[in-house]
Amino acid sequence: MKSYLKVAVSLILISLLIYNIEWGALADNMKTVSATSILIAFTILIVQFPISAYKWQKALRIHGLAYTFGFLQKILCIGFFFNNFLPTSIGGDAYRAVKTMPKEGYKSCAVSAILVERIIGLVALLFLGLVGGVITLQSEEIPIVVYFVTIGLAGTFAFLVLLFILKLGYLAGFLARLKRIKKLEILTHNLGLIYRNPKGLANIFTISLFFQLLAIVAIGVLFDALGSEGDYARYAIIAAIVGLAGLLPISINGIGVTEGAFAVAAIQLGMDYNQAVIVAFMLRILVVPLSLVCGMVYLVDSRKPGAT
Secondary structure (H helix, E strand, C coil): CCHHHHHHHHHHHHHHHHHCCCHHHHHHHHHCCCHHHHHHHHHHHHHHHHHHHHHHHHHHHHCCCCCCHHHHHHHHHHHHHHHHHCCCCCCHHHHHHHHCCCCCCCCHHHHHHHHHHHHHHHHHHHHHHHHHHHHHHCCCCCHHHHHHHHHHHHHHHHHHHHHHHHHHCCCHHHHHHHHCCHHHHHHHHHHHHHHCCHHHHHHHHHHHHHHHHHHHHHHHHHHHHCCCCCCHHHHHHHHHHHHHHCCCCCCHHHCCHHHHHHHHHHHHCCCCHHHHHHHHHHHHHHHHHHHHHHHHHHHHHHCCCCCC
16 A cells, blocks of 8 residues: 555544544543553553563574574664654564574574564454453443454364364375475475474463553553543453554554544443543554654664664
8 A cells, every 4th residue: 555545544534533522521531641640551661662572582582593682672672663753664573574684594584583473462462352352241242342252262263273183283294295395485494483382482472461461551541540431351352453453554553543443442342432532642642752762772773883
């Protein structure tokens, strides 16, 4: 999708969100937000940085790549800056992949490590959303939650069936034939590394659960500060839906899409529209100072001799 179209989508969605705000109630909502709640949410965003670097380090090790935590933290920070301020030129994940590509062997291992980290992170978020959905259905039957839980349980069952089939070796012949296809050599090599490291995958999943729990807490702290009638089970569902919406490559850095997902999910869950929009925009704003700090890190790093 062309960059100017993504900009247009972001502007249209943000405009629609602002147009539907109840301005009379907005001031009352904002009065309830304390500096303490904002500080807690901001602190959580900061704490997520080293956690993210640590799980990325684990993913790289699965692929036989060893980098120091400090180096990965720096590269992750710079990639975060690119994602938020240079979304149309250099993607943060692309920068991370380039900086961790091995000089020898399969360079695709760096890309595969990022994909593993991203996918497991999303799975962890969806799992927490599923748990939140099951808890919510114990007290109230909400259509969107019913659909989410049904699809989630079906996906979980299909995944377990696939693992069972792989364990029994029914796909061994098929996988062996894939390995003999030269064009798929890179893919089968990376998949082999991943398949042979279940413990490493489990570690990344555990770290990702903690990471996503913190994200849900940040959302919950801001909602609670606004006097929301929601609970953390609902906040987990909102986070999962927003995470899925963020995958849509139709806007600049998800601007408008994630905020819209916040609003739609909150309304479907019986929560206040104004509060959902406020939380979504506050989270977006809180990211700005962190991105600027990471931009300074990039500026300093790029001036070092031999830096690229």
